[in-house]
Amino acid sequence: MALSIIEDARLETIEEYRLCFSLADAPGCGWCFLCDAAGNVDEAALHPDGLDNLRMCRAGQGRSGGAIVCDGVVCEQRTIRIPVLARCHCGARLELASSWLNTCDACGRDYDGSGTALAPRHHWGEETGEHWAELVAL
Numbered sequence: 001m002a003l004s005i006i007e008d009a010r011l012e013t014i015e016e017y018r019l020c021f022s023l024a025d026a027p028g029c030g031w032c033f034l035c036d037a038a039g040n041v042d043e044a045a046l047h048p049d050g051l052d053n054l055r056m057c058r059a060g061q062g063r064s065g066g067a068i069v070c071d072g073v074v075c076e077q078r079t080i081r082i083p084v085l086a087r088c089h090c091g092a093r094l095e096l097a098s099s100w101l102n103t104c105d106a107c108g109r110d111y112d113g114s115g116t117a118l119a120p121r122h123h124w125g126e127e128t129g130e131h132w133a134e135l136v137a138l
């Protein structure tokens with residue numbers, strides 16, 4: 001018996017912005033800081049060393065005296081996969097993130113990636129002589 005699906009798997013595109021700087025005499029070498037679309041860096045979220053680097057970049061001069069140029073805001077799009085959200089027979093919500101084994105946190109039932117209930121683990125490996133714990137560790 002298959003599970004009822006609460007939400008189908010879907011792809012979601014997320015955008016991340018980075019404010020980038022590079023050394024004028026070494027293009028490709030530089031620093032990037034997570035920021036918003038307008039280039040505002042959340043300075044409170046930076047590590048103190050990162051904040052030092054940001055201030056150095058904004059000042060336009062590296063520690064060895066070389067000029068630093070601002071390359072502007074770079075937008076990177078990443079596509080992430082949101083797994084199927086299903087309802088376990090016990091009523092709990094369960095993500096089918098793995099293609100072959102998904103375990104309900106609430107009741108411990110196992111399902112494959114399509115939401116079909118798997119045999120209890122103590123039956124696993126009966127045909128091959130393996131112990132179920134070896135299969136789970138794969």
Ligand SMILES: [Zn+2]
Binds near residue numbers: 107109
């Ligand atoms: Zn369950």
